[in-house]
Amino acid sequence: MSSNHHHAPPAPVGGPLLNAATVVCGLLIMAMFAVLFVRFIFGLGAVTNLNDGYPWGIWVVFDVVIGSAFACGGFSVAMLVYIFNKGEYHPLVRPALLASLFGYTLAGVGVIFDLGRYWNFWHILWPTYANPNSVMFEVALCISCYITVMWIEFSPVFMEKWGLKVARKKLERVLFFFIALGTLLPMMHQSSLGTLLVVMGTQVNPLWQTPILPLLYLLTAVTIGYGVVLFESCLAASAYRMEIEMHLLRPMARIMLGLLGIFLLVRGIDLSVRGAWAHAFSPSLEAFFFWLEMGCFMLPYALIGAPSARKNPARLFLAGIAIMSGGVLLRVNGFLIGYDTGPGWHYFPSIAEMLVTIGMFAVEVLGYILITRRFPVLPRPVAAH
Known part of the structure; x- marks a missing residue:
């Protein structure tokens, strides 16, 4: 199957690496490292619920x-x-x-x-x-x-x-x-x-246990x-x-x-x-x-x-x-x-746990920005509309 669209070869997007998005990601990642530092020294109980x-x-x-x-x-x-x-x-x-x-x-x-x-x-x-x-x-x-x-x-x-x-x-x-x-x-x-x-087994509600x-x-x-x-x-x-x-x-x-x-x-x-x-x-x-x-x-x-x-x-x-x-x-x-x-067991994530999860997401976003800006990943249209 051929398509009438010419495939543009992938190329780096270019542009500055320092912008609002990357700075916010950097701060979130630092917060994550702070929590993980405590977790690896004092154990899971110190930061999680x-x-x-x-x-x-x-x-x-x-x-x-x-x-x-x-x-x-x-x-x-x-x-x-x-x-x-x-x-x-x-x-x-x-x-x-x-x-x-x-x-x-x-x-x-x-x-x-x-x-x-x-x-x-x-x-x-x-x-x-x-x-x-x-x-x-x-x-x-x-x-x-x-x-x-x-x-x-x-x-x-x-x-x-x-x-x-x-x-x-x-x-x-x-x-x-x-x-x-x-x-x-x-x-x-x-x-x-x-x-x-x-x-x-039966610990999982029948709606999801199959x-x-x-x-x-x-x-x-x-x-x-x-x-x-x-x-x-x-x-x-x-x-x-x-x-x-x-x-x-x-x-x-x-x-x-x-x-x-x-x-x-x-x-x-x-x-x-x-x-x-x-x-x-x-x-x-x-x-x-x-x-x-x-x-x-x-x-x-x-x-x-x-x-x-x-x-x-x-x-x-x-x-x-x-x-x-x-x-x-x-x-x-x-x-x-x-x-x-x-009965008697409850769990809701602690702020520290959420910070790590958000930090992981920030690593992903930051990595995606850095690599697409500097490496040939995204297709560059020859003539964009």
């Missing part, structure tokens, strides 16, 4: 479970380009991969913040400690491998900038192998993040991946005053709605089969958050269900946000709101 009933808080749920789902853009777009051979999506690969790279690398780092005995982290990678029956082991191993694979996939960007032509040619011969791994690994651990909830959680997590991860690409493409285009790649985003939005439809169908059938709908109509916090989550997943159909509506960048942007919000809620609901370990 975690307890024996809630051993996982927002660091695991936001920085790892949600962060890695948000980082599925690279994998979702790579699937379109390399598996379904839709070459016209090529300009979206690098920006999506960059966002994924940060999301996953930070998810990997974020795990270490939350480990009680973080100095034993190397046990995960040491064969004699391996426990092939453990869901967490599989997630840890897959994510570690995937982070490595993504840096390799993204390295041509640095090679291009630094003029390493020979190394780049050699890498491009074997790149297909890493790209294949890069579509397989996320499928494995995104589904396993759902399995983490399955093994928690044997098909691995499938639901995988379906939403891919869908969120496309949502993030919509969100990020519109944002980058307005921030850098570039032309929005509408001819790519429109058909991608259609694919996204299709996947979302499959997810909603599977979700609805699952709730019916397990007889869990009654919980959705009980006057409870869980029911409220369930409908909020479902509302976010339904909203894209109202926003961009009609083909004409998909021509509107603002609607695509909002649909991207709606899908991302639905994905966040699905995960927060399962791990925190619909999680009840018995």
Whole structure:
């Protein structure tokens, strides 16, 4: 399939590195380091509201479970380009991969913040400690491998900038192998993040406790991946005053709605089969958050269900946000709101915990700005309108 749009080669955006956005990010990152300094010296209890009933808080749920789902853009777009051979999506690969790279690398780092005995982290990678029956082991191993694979996939960007032509040619011969791994690994651990909830059994509300959680997590991860690409493409285009790649985003939005439809169908059938709908109509916090989550997943159909509506960048942007919000809620609901370990246990994140999560996000934004301004990531239109 050829498109009448000429692909502009990616180029650095340029411009000053010091601006309001980078300064704010820098301050937020400093606040995060201050909290982490206290955490690593005095332990988790000094900065978090975690307890024996809630051993996982927002660091695991936001920085790892949600962060890695948000980082599925690279994998979702790579699937379109390399598996379904839709070459016209090529300009979206690098920006999506960059966002994924940060999301996953930070998810990997974020795990270490939350480990009680973080100095034993190397046990995960040491064969004699391996426990092939453990869901967490599989997630840890897959994510570690995937982070490595993504840096390799993204390295041509640095090679291009630094003029390493020979190394780049050699890498491009074997790149297909890493790209294949890069579509397989996320499928494995995104589904396993759902399995983490399955093994928690009856502590998780029936609205979110189902044997098909691995499938639901995988379906939403891919869908969120496309949502993030919509969100990020519109944002980058307005921030850098570039032309929005509408001819790519429109058909991608259609694919996204299709996947979302499959997810909603599977979700609805699952709730019916397990007889869990009654919980959705009980006057409870869980029911409220369930409908909020479902509302976010339904909203894209109202926003961009009609083909004409998909021509509107603002609607695509909002649909991207709606899908991302639905994905966040699905995960927060399962791990925190619909999680009840018995009477007497409560958890609400401390300010220090929030500062770390916000700081992680700031690292992502700052990194994205620095790399797109100095390295060839975003497509530069030859003649923008």
